[in-house]
Amino acid sequence: MSVKDRANGGPMDQVSAIAAGRAASLVHAGDVSSEALSARLGRWTQGDGTLAARLSRGIEGLIASGELRSGDRLPAERALAAAGSVSRGTVVAAYADLAERGLVDRRQGSGTRIAGTAATAVPAQRPGRGEALFSALPNAIDLLRTVPQISDLGVQLIRDHKPRLDLALLPETDPAGLPALRALIADMYTAEGTPTTPEQILVTHGAQQAISLVVNALVGPGDIVLAEEITWPGVTDSVGLRGGTVHGVPMGDDGLDVDALEQALARLRPVLVALNPHHQNPTGSRLPAPARHRVAELAAQYGVPVIEDRVLAGISFDGVVPPTLAAERADAPVIVVESVSKWVWAGLRIGWLRADPVLVRRLRGARQLADQSTSVPGQLLALDLIARADDLRRANSRIHQERLRLLQTLLAEHLPDWTVEPPRGGLSLWVRLPAGSAAALARTAATHGVSVAGSAAFAVSASPDDHIRIPFTAPDDVLTEGVRRLGAAWREYRETLGVSS
Template sequence: MVGERRINGHLLARLVGPDAGGRPYYRTLGRAVSGLILDGRVPTFTRLPAERDLAAALGVSRNTVTAAYTWLRENGFLDSRQGAGSWTVLPDGGTSSGVLLPRTEHVDLGVAAPAAVDGIQHAARLAVDQLAAHVGGIGYNPRGLPELRHAIARRYVERGLPTGPEQIFVTGGAMHAVAMLMDMLTEPGDSLLMESPTYPHAVDAARRLEARVRTVGVTPSGWDMEHVLDAFRRIKPAAAYLIPDFQNPTGVLMDDEERAAVAAEARRAGSMLVVDEGVAELAIDSGDLPAPLAAHDTDGRIFTVGSAAKTFWGGLRIGWIRTTPPMVERLTSARQRLDLSSSLLDQLTVTHLLADTLRIRAERSRQLRRNRDALVTALREHLPGWEFTRPSGGLVLWAGLPRAAATALADSAAEHGVHLAPGPLFGADGTLERRVRLAYTHPPEVLAEGVERLARAWAQTLSRPARPGSGLYV
């Protein structure tokens, strides 16, 4: 892996930013680069530019860059070999792995799963009533129930993306869709471009397929588009997995111009795009939303993944893929290795809910705005040193800690009855120890109590000596 990723002096200088005025400057530079590594914006095992090149890009002496690289090596962020250059690493103990499992006995800020919407029981009763029309058949619909495929296609049309039911393939949830697409679009050893941070189960799926995961950073301000487009040019990945709508976990929204640029660069690179729209319907603040990324598709290389889980309820295991009709047929054939069909009853239920999407979206938006604002207020009161950007949609808030201690905080939080998702869970290589993801799917009073407990857990974390992260948390 060493040497396969590179970053040039111009791009690293831009990511470092202007001189913040700290002295000596070599230490300021070293800390800036280590921060980029910890935040996942410069992945581990990335070859750094030659000292001369970075010095020229920054407008400083080569001795300054040499001293900064030495500081990075001494602090465990850089490894070097004579004749092979220097590449980024993490200090010992800077990794974390885990699973996102709910803890019913805790205030759960870790799992972004809202309760069922009003009307779901009525939709389920209507679905049961319709079973009589289906029980005479075999019950299998490998492409998906025709009524549901029509309803999903109609929703894309309402969002401004012309779509026919023959372009829809129904799956057993979003992750089923993502796993199927990664399996179809990549071979072992292929490069697969992903954001960092990103949804951890998608990274797991890529690794199970033995894809070579390559990352581009996403910050609370959004995508560094120069870095993203440069990655397509350099890596020419077989596929890329992106979350342009209220990205998980940062909550940022890719604008129309950025979507068009990504689609165009993927086309030039010959890369397929897997676009996760799991929370695309969950805008909170008013304003026009960008068109789906697939609106910029000209040759059928964008696969859009949708799901009923976040909009309606996680208990409905229904997802879908919007693609071309020939790819729907390929997916239908490939599905037989995994399963034969999604639940008929769930498909009928989701069909009825899609007919009520506008009311449900408005209801969800009111709930999430109330919850988000309560979380923001509680954080500002009890944890004023934490940094975050108020998300305009989605289910989560990406908070920055004053100290790289996310894994230790998760352990302390559990002792105080709070389930937390530490940043390293969302990185591809153990980074992001300065970040935690907080879900605002609970009512305001629960969130307020959770943050009060979290503040006590943070104080406890600060009082303890730093220690390596644990291997598993729930």
């Protein structure tokens, strides 16, 4: 990748010296405090293996993600032991394991530092993490995937669709999409408050292809991409295939911590930011308006492109559909990604991206090499559906709000000791376990005939291993039986922990 092609080549250079200096002061010239390290490790004491092995794996994950970098000095053994409420011997053993594997250097008088080759010793993301979401066991109830129900309106529009043969029989199609569809999508964004021209639209086979096209164009080996610390694995897998590293930015109850994002932009100098700020998958969080505006400002200030994944933005239970990040600031390099799959029909793989026309032309060429163009019949059906986008999104939101209520009722019946905060939109519930390991619970659940995904499928780096995602998209009888089996699995697993109900 040439210097002129790098996503943050210009504006980033203008502010990097000041920003990097500001970020450096936060880590005190490479010294990592015990409190900061303990906070980033999360609930590392839960999971498989000895405490020392779990601590070693947690620190290894932070090294691999770029959060701990070459030369950073880890806290003293006693300080980290106190912060994590474990024995000093646990920390000594974890540090020794890391040193034996060449991830840290331990020298008398200078403490324990991250080794110079640590960033490349262990890959941060192994391509294929997302495969876990498509790996339900045979004869098991699948609570892994978020495959939405089709509304009655969606079924009617699909049945009534009559393709325009003058468009369907064209001898060739534009890799960027049918002109009529690009124009319709542009008009939709303009009506929603994001002025858009057809030249800014590229039609794809779903949102995932749009994300992959952008990653392939902007990310090279060794590059850093920022994303929420819990995110859709299609992002991390795509970056990993390019040889890049995804750095997880901390999140709060309302989603991304924007202050932490700014610090990461200044310190890590990424080539791309990938965010899912609206009814985020899997946490369900919705980024508040001031934070959305600040993200757009940071994108413009640092010159770093931001992928805004909006596939779940329109599935809103309170009627609030936030505007795009691109609408917050016209000069911010925001790439909006969306599709019809989540709010109409999962089987219709029609997505698109909205970006600067120069980038669209570049991606159009890459698209031509990948698969030439999107299916014409699919694009023609999308014309009918996008024309009714507002109605379809409202219908889909009503369906899945009712499904969420059913899931809450089932959880109260079968898992009464679980406390959940319902999302304001989206298709899944992100549930924190009262105790234990999500990975261990998933294994127990598999023996009860239900497949669920835990934190590891979504965490960018070291996972606290304390959450599972439960989609509320399955039919009533399937969801009911799935939660019943999950409740039985939890009771069995809870007994192994010695935790009373």
